[in-house]
Amino acid sequence: MDFAEVLRRLARPGLTGRVPQPGPPETGQRSPVSDATPSTPAAGRNGAPVAKKVPLPRTHHGDTVIDEYEWLRDKDDPEVIAYLEAQNAYTEEHTAQLAGLRADIFGEIKSRTKETDMSVPSRRGGFWYYGRTTEGKQYAAHCRCPIGDADDWTPPEVSETTPLSGEQVLLDANLEAQGHDFFSLGALSVSDDGNWLAYSTDVVGDERYTLRFKDLRTGELLPDVIADTAGGAVWSADGAHVFYQTVDEAWRPDTVWRHDIGAGTDDVKVFHEPDERYWVGMGSTRSDKYLMIAVGSKITSECYVLDTTDPTGEFRSVAPRVEGVEYTVEHAEIGGRDYFLIVHNEERDGVKYEDFAVDIAPVDDPSDRTEFIGHRRGVRVEDVDAFRDYLVLSYRADALPRVSIADLRRIDGMPVAEDFIEVAAAQELFSLGLAGNREWTTPRLRFGYGSFIEPSELFELEVTTGERILLKRQPVLGGYDPGDYVQTREWATAADGTQIPLSIVRHRDVAAPGTEGAAPAPLLIYGYGSYEASYDPGFSVSRLSMLDRGMVFVLAHVRGGGEMGRHWYETGKTLTKKNTFTDFVDSARHLVARGWTTPGQMVAEGGSAGGLLMGAVANLAPELFNGILASVPFVDALNSILDPSLPLTVIEWDEWGDPLHDPVVYEYMRSYTPYENVTAQPYPPILAQTSLNDTRVLFTEAAKWVARLQELSTSDNPILLKTEMSAGHGGVSGRYKQWEEASFEIAWILAQTGAYTAPAE
Structure with a gap:
């Protein structure tokens, strides 16, 4: 990743780590951890596990709330684990009839994927760098081969099964992952001279990485090992120093260190940011002339530079930070x-x-x-x-x-x-x-291009002539034909008159409304709408399993995202956040009114901050959907943002507002946060997915939300919770595990939209 991208991402760090802490503010209370063997949760309506109630008061701005499920915050409590496992068993029971469909979808994803493959080599220094995947292996091997002719910029031809001349495996992630249920690679950085590799790994899912160093000339690992880093590593030009970051107790990357390779000396702290509103990032310019440190909150940033020939020197600010001014x-x-x-x-x-x-x-x-x-x-x-x-x-x-x-x-x-x-x-x-x-x-120049219907393509552009040289198209096996699918743009109208862009893709056999043979179709509508994040129409192999079964897929580009510029973001955050939710509801109503679908055939999906959207939509318009899928959902937003002892609450205040000190923000968030607003009404079927080791959105949020939904919903629709017990915010690791997860989700969506009916027993 080049540094401009580092800076851009810093400006929108997104929902971030939240680890268990003792009780909410102003109470200091929590349910005691018991060493006794946990009891099995009682069964409630439809056989759902019933969470016990432990009344815990929370008082802010004269408003006292009794939170009966806050005890689910402690993942070290055996009773919490027993409850999560009971919910997993309940979810498996209620989706068992989809096992055959899941197997079919997994087989479809696998059959369309070229399992033994190789990425297009990318030139850096004296080497071509690329990755290899092998059939049957979960992870990629990261490789390189030497450049033969320094003036030849044409990458070597891809050879999926035969090593390239002089090929060297830098790191085989499959070997690193052995013995672990979860594996994630953080840093993978080679020194400018090509002699050293710095890499970091996370085998838990909590995004705390262990940094190691490898001599690429001998293959030997140095004894230098640095635990609990933030994931990245940047080399000095001379290859003698590595810069890395550590996080504070709130999981905020706040400090940059310099490690002198093989010196055996203590690492040097070169930068520290004490203000809890700011994240710190480290990188270098593409020209390799400058090392750079970026400091960013949601609304303010500052950059520091240092000549790469002086790695032990002092970083200088490019422009002082000014509240509300962002720059890269x-x-x-x-x-x-x-x-x-x-x-x-x-x-x-x-x-x-x-x-x-x-x-x-x-x-x-x-x-x-x-x-x-x-x-x-x-x-x-x-x-x-x-x-x-x-x-x-x-x-x-x-x-x-x-x-x-x-x-x-x-x-x-x-x-x-x-x-x-x-x-x-x-x-x-x-x-x-x-x-x-x-x-x-x-x-x-290389650029990537794709769409809903065109597999991702990597081009080289001859700038002087405009000629495009196709380097690789994402292989889709089984005779895939883009002509079998149609993508279109429509605009829904919000209650205030705002036009909301919708990106739509369908199989050509599904007639569009107003055309011959048109009829309402099963439909999945997806939304996010936070952090100025933009979701563009891109290709998905797994999505084909829905489209080929007659489903329509829609991206709703609601306010709070970045698709329509900064104003689009500003009118979907803090005290205008409800626009995100009403935009989504208005988009769904537009699709029904146009004849694309019916409420009985429509499922809504979102994850993380998009999970907050799903929770709000479930409360606002449960009658519009026959299913809601919420992944790692940020549904207990008010409790989290109220507590500055939780990781990164302070930095989130610029996104959501500060309910701890501002009663207006408190009342506004109190009026929409999903967990607080679950009421006795008929909710549609809901599937919530979370991960035990997630540090961005705690499993607690989904667990509490589901407990309250199961308690208060007046319908008999199943409310399901699925917790990955060895994963983090991104879910399971390994491509085959991810395909299994995708198959689980797609099967549930197909069943809820009516695109699939389980055979009678």
């Missing part, structure tokens, strides 16, 4: 001079650049800034990437990603906005972005 930095060389390109949202002449602009400034005086790419409302500038011969601007317009390129070789002097030529897209709906451009001097 990229290094560029134009006309033989070094500049910083600064993407920012400052206010100029009384106008807030909410969709960002780009300034340029000399490296030796970053305060001497000149506007480079001006601000255009509705055109959200996301990144600017610099290469020796090109500048690349990434932005969003009309709910789709865009990329424009300026060829510095053809420009006399400083480029202007008109010098950027947009990369054309062939489809109405698509995903597009730079991909795999590791080298500053690359003569061609």
Whole structure:
């Protein structure tokens, strides 16, 4: 990942770690941990496990709430584990009739996937780097081979089964994962001289990584081992130092350290951010001229730079942080001079650049800034990437990603906005972005392209001629034909008149409303709507198992996301957060009114902050859906955001508001947070999925929510909870396990939409 992407992600860290802590604020109470053998939870309506009630008061701003399920917070309590296991058994019982369908879907995913495969080699230094997957193995092996001709930029041909000349396996994740139920690779970073590998692993799912170092000349591991890191590693130019991050007790990356390879000396703290609102990121520019530290909250950021030839020197700030101003930095060389390109949202002449602009400034005086790419409302500038011969601007317009390129070789002097030529897209709906451009001097630019119906493609672009060279198309086995599917864009109207973009894909045999043979179809509507995250139309092998069974898939680009620019995000956060929920409901009603589907054939899905959306929608309009799938759902939002002792609550205040100190925010969140607003009404079937070791959204949230739903729902529809007992926020690890998980979800969705009917026993 290049540093511009690091900075962009820092600005939206998203829902983050929440580990069990003693009781909510102002009470300090919790249910005692018992060493006794836990009792089996009693069975309630429909045989669902019944969680015991332990009244626990929470008082804020004169409002006292009795939380009877807060005791489920302690995963060290055997009774909590027994309850989760009982819910797992209940879920398995209620989905057992789908076992055959799950097996079929797993077989379909497997049969469409090229299991033994190889990625397109990407050049870095004196080597081509690539990954290999092998049939029957869960994880990839990370490899490289030497470059034969330094002037030859054409990657070696992909050979799935035969090693390339001089091939070296840097790290086989299958070997690292042996003996572990879960495995995640964090850092995988090779020094500039190609001699050293820094890599980190997590075998629990809590995103605490152990950092190790390997001599690639001998294959030996150094005795240097660093536990509890944040996952990344950045080398100095001389290959003698590695920079890494650690987290505080609230799981916030807050400190950057320098480790001197093999020196046996204590690591040096080079940066620490004490303000709990800010995350810290570490990286380097693509030019390798500067090491960079980025500090970002949800609304404010600051960047520090250090010449890579002086790794033990002091980092300097590019621009001081100003509350409410975000910026990122990229290094560029134009006309033989070094500049910083600064993407920012400052206010100029009384106008807030909410969709960002780009300034340029000399490296030796970053305060001497000149506007480079001006601000255009509705055109959200996301990144600017610099290469020796090109500048690349990434932005969003009309709910789709865009990329424009300026060829510095053809420009006399400083480029202007008109010098950027947009990369054309062939489809109405698509995903597009730079991909795999590791080298500053690359003569061609790589970008990725895909859509709902076109498998992902990796191209090289000959900038001077516009020629596109297809390097690889995602293989889809079994005779896949994009012509069998249709993708379209529609716009739903919100109650306040706002137009909400919907991205729709279906099999061509499913007639669109208003055409001959049209009839309401089974439909899955997916939403997120937080953190300015954008969900673009992309290809999915597993989704084919739904489309081929006559289902329609819809992405609802609701407010709170970033698809329509910064204003779209600002009108779906803090005290306008309810727009996210009502946009989704209005989108679903639009689909029914148009004739795409009926409430009895529609399922809603979302995860993490999208799980909060699902919980809110279940309370607002349960009659609209015949199923709601919520993965790692942030459904106990108010309790979490009230407690600053929980990881990253403070940094989340810029996203949701501060209910601890602001009674207006408290009342607003109190009115929508899903767990607090479960009432006695007929809820549709609900499947909640969580992971025991998740540090971003605790398993507690889903467990409490399901307990209350099972208690209060007036319908006989099953409310199910499935907890992965050895996983984190991203769910299970390993591709075959992930296929099994996808098959489980898809089978449940198909059954709830009526696209599948289980055979009678």
